[in-house]
Amino acid sequence: MDIISGGVTAAKGFEAAGAEANVKYKNRKDMALIYSQIPCKAAGVFTSNVVKAAPVLWDKNVVATSPYVQAVVVNSGIANACTGVKGYEYCKQTAQSTATELGIPENSVLIASTGVIGMQLPIDKITGGVSKLARAKERSEYAGTMAAEAIMTTDTVSKQVAVTIEIDGVTVTIGGMCKGSGMIHPNMCTMLGFVTTDIAISKELLQEALSEDIQDTFNMVSIDGDTSTNDTLIVLANGMAGNPEIVSKDENYYKFTEALHYVDETLAKKMAGDGEGATALFETKVIHAASKEDAKILSKAVICSSLTKAAIFGHDANWGRILCALGYSGVNFDPENIELFFEGENGRIQIYKDGAATDYSEEEASAILSEPEVRVLVDMKMGGAQATAWGCDLTYDYIKINADYRS
Amino acid sequence: MDIISGGVTAAKGFEAAGAEANVKYKNRKDMALIYSQIPCKAAGVFTSNVVKAAPVLWDKNVVATSPYVQAVVVNSGIANACTGVKGYEYCKQTAQSTATELGIPENSVLIASTGVIGMQLPIDKITGGVSKLARAKERSEYAGTMAAEAIMTTDTVSKQVAVTIEIDGVTVTIGGMCKGSGMIHPNMCTMLGFVTTDIAISKELLQEALSEDIQDTFNMVSIDGDTSTNDTLIVLANGMAGNPEIVSKDENYYKFTEALHYVDETLAKKMAGDGEGATALFETKVIHAASKEDAKILSKAVICSSLTKAAIFGHDANWGRILCALGYSGVNFDPENIELFFEGENGRIQIYKDGAATDYSEEEASAILSEPEVRVLVDMKMGGAQATAWGCDLTYDYIKINADYRS
Missing domain, CATH: 3.60.70.12 (L-amino peptidase D-ALA esterase/amidase)
Structure with missing residues (x-):
């Protein structure tokens, strides 16, 4: 091709x-x-x-x-x-x-x-x-x-x-x-x-x-x-x-x-x-999910989370919101067993493991979140299925555009 | 009591x-x-x-x-x-x-x-x-x-x-x-x-x-x-x-x-x-739904719609977003048959009927949307069930609060 x-x-x-x-x-x-x-x-x-x-x-x-x-x-x-x-x-x-x-x-x-x-x-x-x-x-x-x-x-x-x-x-x-x-x-x-x-x-x-x-x-x-x-x-x-x-x-x-x-x-x-008001593409890839359907639901829950989207706009590595979104997605899993990574142009850093934060560098995490394409990788460690979802950050301009779109 | x-x-x-x-x-x-x-x-x-x-x-x-x-x-x-x-x-x-x-x-x-x-x-x-x-x-x-x-x-x-x-x-x-x-x-x-x-x-x-x-x-x-x-x-x-x-x-x-x-x-x-950054309580009441579950799903879909929430912040009677939210809620209905009203302190105005907008006054609609409690009433004309859901508008301050909540 x-x-x-x-x-x-x-x-x-x-x-x-x-x-x-x-x-x-x-x-x-x-x-x-x-x-x-x-x-x-x-x-x-x-x-x-x-x-x-x-x-x-x-x-x-x-x-x-x-x-x-x-x-x-x-x-x-x-x-x-x-x-x-x-x-x-x-x-x-x-x-x-x-x-x-x-x-x-x-x-x-x-x-x-x-x-x-x-x-x-x-x-x-x-x-x-x-x-x-x-x-x-x-x-x-x-x-x-x-x-x-x-x-x-x-x-x-x-x-x-x-x-x-x-x-x-x-x-x-x-x-x-x-x-x-x-x-x-x-x-x-x-x-x-x-x-x-x-x-x-x-x-x-x-x-x-x-x-x-x-x-x-x-x-x-x-x-x-x-x-x-x-x-x-x-x-x-x-x-x-x-x-x-x-x-x-x-x-x-x-x-x-x-x-x-x-x-x-x-x-x-x-x-x-190019979402309304967006400053970044926000990609979430879920790997090793129990089923394709689970992987889709999980990855979509993360890119749909308003709080996570706002944190990305702020370049704030508030990863707890990602865990939270996975948790309310409707898919069952053991929070102690999953792993979370941020992926940037210069490689990947692990954020969460064994039920708690790793000792990642906030500066390094924030740098990744400042890139024009922000990538989150979630390893469910449950099976062989994977899915990727795409969204964007939630910004002042989204509000500006939509508070008076008709005029 | x-x-x-x-x-x-x-x-x-x-x-x-x-x-x-x-x-x-x-x-x-x-x-x-x-x-x-x-x-x-x-x-x-x-x-x-x-x-x-x-x-x-x-x-x-x-x-x-x-x-x-x-x-x-x-x-x-x-x-x-x-x-x-x-x-x-x-x-x-x-x-x-x-x-x-x-x-x-x-x-x-x-x-x-x-x-x-x-x-x-x-x-x-x-x-x-x-x-x-x-x-x-x-x-x-x-x-x-x-x-x-x-x-x-x-x-x-x-x-x-x-x-x-x-x-x-x-x-x-x-x-x-x-x-x-x-x-x-x-x-x-x-x-x-x-x-x-x-x-x-x-x-x-x-x-x-x-x-x-x-x-x-x-x-x-x-x-x-x-x-x-x-x-x-x-x-x-x-x-x-x-x-x-x-x-x-x-x-x-x-x-x-x-x-x-x-x-x-x-x-x-x-x-x-008192939602983060909110300037108004946003209430949606759905009446005459086919079932209680339907009424809940419909009313919640409206108060959860980011676009509708942003329109309320802008006091913009962009009612199409409400119809849109009802439509993607997962509940089936005939869009030609439902009716939509805005309710304010000084009474109620009908916005939508027979599949299209009524000739409501934009000024009157915008005035209702400027009140501290904004109320939408949806008449499904399908049955006897009803439900009410509460949310708030989506504002610049929501972004401000959440783009850097941890600091």
């Missing part, structure tokens, strides 16, 4: 655009288009929140019933969630307008929205934006970046990744972008993520690969414990790489899933590291 | 004291004693965290095996959690020293600690503090207040309550105090709470009354989602009111549980309203 530059336009046949539609934000791009020159197999995973945004309902239906998808239209600023019948109608109008502009069927258009819940979309601005996007779309890395920037809300950086793999002598490319900064605690998938690939693969295997991979990637991220109404992750595969279509779980399938895992994990980590 | 002034010394025969022992804090009281002139029946509920502080282990054993309890010693500053064998030994030494000073058996002494996890207690200072407490204890409202102040950590106010009820012509008094400001998401009970009463009641019924009542009081509070290692709630009953001992669930038992409920709920709400 080779890591290359670019995002959703890296794979063959994919075009993109970003445009200013003034949906809610002013003087910035707020609508994005991903377009494939030929129809794609599509797979998607969506929020488990009972309260689902209108575009989530739209997309679930399209992915389930439509044989092909050819375009995705995204707006930032307004989430089109809790908007009733009218909100769904606006989704349909957006898809119709996109279909007309691009000359493709209405049921091959996916929609995604992110922003404030409860506001109705200004549909004229949306359809105006669709026209701009249709004119602006192009097959270039620049266009992919424009799209990645247009879907940002409180994100401070756009998030893209692309890789290539060789399958039966042909080069297959997978690229992706995502956004997500607040209301991030994916349960089925993340806020908004889009992966495009030119691989030829059956729709069933594409969905299976995606559904399986998010369990260890996007679903292991939490910024604030709030599972959004809009979580959507879409993979589009147009087959233009020219490989023989993957129709069984052969060696090629696993080559693909390995690359997809890298793309998903990279996007998930970028999202965690 | 009459509400009276005072706290743990309100009931007959109870003495208290607060003292400066310099356990970790300087120039403030940091140790408290509750003492009954005669032995008490004791009931307790403790943290469900797998990582239990040494005093929790000590108390669980005493409450389970000792027929009577006569004293409770509390220190603030250091939690004596994650302190291994030595931590438990220090508990024993504290109990021994208290037993000697007061002339009571070692197994009639309960211990509670709150503060930093992972540090060892300075045992000489603790035993020095015990001597001071034994000399200072007295039967006065002032002494109760001294004790309530001594157990504070990041609390900004001490928390006490007392009530009287009539049982078979005699006056029975119940008083209590608690502390709790951060790491508050009780699961079995709160950080530290102590209730004293002169009622005569069997030990079994006292425990049953307590265990049942916390489900609707302390267990419905969350400040930051972190379930502490030290959660402890103790009720001591010395029988000095002179009522015929309550040994069955008769009318008198329910009179007592009603009063105990008031005491527990009042302390729980005081704790929520």
Whole structure:
């Protein structure tokens, strides 16, 4: 696998655009288009929140019933969630307008929205934006970046990744972008993520690969414990790489899933590291747990702990909060038997052993907690399972951003 | 039931004291004693965290095996959690020293600690503090207040309550105090709470009354989602009111549980309203849920939502975050069918109905969110169950307090 530059336009046949539609934000791009020159197999995973945004309902239906998808239209600023019948109608109008502009069927258009819940979309601005996007779309890395920037809300950086793999002598490319900064605690998938690939693969295997991979990637991220109404992750595969279509779980399938895992994990980590107000990515790896499920629950409990997150912001090695979070996670263990480490660029230090603190150096621990990527390692000494979860620190800026997000 | 002034010394025969022992804090009281002139029946509920502080282990054993309890010693500053064998030994030494000073058996002494996890207690200072407490204890409202102040950590106010009820012509008094400001998401009970009463009641019924009542009081509070290692709630009953001992669930038992409920709920709400950095108590009541369990899960999801808490700090009627929290709670419902209200001193306004926002006034909504007690009412329109949960807003000061709590 080779890591290359670019995002959703890296794979063959994919075009993109970003445009200013003034949906809610002013003087910035707020609508994005991903377009494939030929129809794609599509797979998607969506929020488990009972309260689902209108575009989530739209997309679930399209992915389930439509044989092909050819375009995705995204707006930032307004989430089109809790908007009733009218909100769904606006989704349909957006898809119709996109279909007309691009000359493709209405049921091959996916929609995604992110922003404030409860506001109705200004549909004229949306359809105006669709026209701009249709004119602006192009097959270039620049266009992919424009799209990645247009879907940002409180994100401070756009998030893209692309890789290539060789399958039966042909080069297959997978690229992706995502956004997500607040209301991030994916349960089925993340806020908004889009992966495009030119691989030829059956729709069933594409969905299976995606559904399986998010369990260890996007679903292991939490910024604030709030599972959004809009979580959507879409993979589009147009087959233009020219490989023989993957129709069984052969060696090629696993080559693909390995690359997809890298793309998903990279996007998930970028999202965690750019959590609202965050100054650091906070990774917790749990090893030697009794089961995979236990390892996931334990690692997620730590990265979700408000107190631990605040301590990391303060570069304070208040490790007792980590023990506390492991303890209330719901997983049973013997606190006397587990071990805790901090891992930094210059190596690892042991913090806790035999039920009490080691004689670690506070300066050394605080130095590790001052790095841009803070890593905690927990050895449960109970079995062979492991999991990693990603979050971020909890800062003044998180409060600032969220105390008055709507204005 | 009459509400009276005072706290743990309100009931007959109870003495208290607060003292400066310099356990970790300087120039403030940091140790408290509750003492009954005669032995008490004791009931307790403790943290469900797998990582239990040494005093929790000590108390669980005493409450389970000792027929009577006569004293409770509390220190603030250091939690004596994650302190291994030595931590438990220090508990024993504290109990021994208290037993000697007061002339009571070692197994009639309960211990509670709150503060930093992972540090060892300075045992000489603790035993020095015990001597001071034994000399200072007295039967006065002032002494109760001294004790309530001594157990504070990041609390900004001490928390006490007392009530009287009539049982078979005699006056029975119940008083209590608690502390709790951060790491508050009780699961079995709160950080530290102590209730004293002169009622005569069997030990079994006292425990049953307590265990049942916390489900609707302390267990419905969350400040930051972190379930502490030290959660402890103790009720001591010395029988000095002179009522015929309550040994069955008769009318008198329910009179007592009603009063105990008031005491527990009042302390729980005081704790929520004084959450670390909080500017407001945040109450969410869910009515017409399909089951009591659903109502609890839904109301707790709302008061635990970081985004909702931040919006309340900003007095921003960002009600979509409430819908979002209800939606990811795990309870199934039809978002089109529920209704949402804000309740203020001057009445109630409807925010959400039929799947979308009403045309409520933003100014009116923001005014309600600016009150010191913010109330959200959710009507699920599904059944007859209801529950109320209490939390607080999420503020800059929460971050300030917790980014460097140890220093």
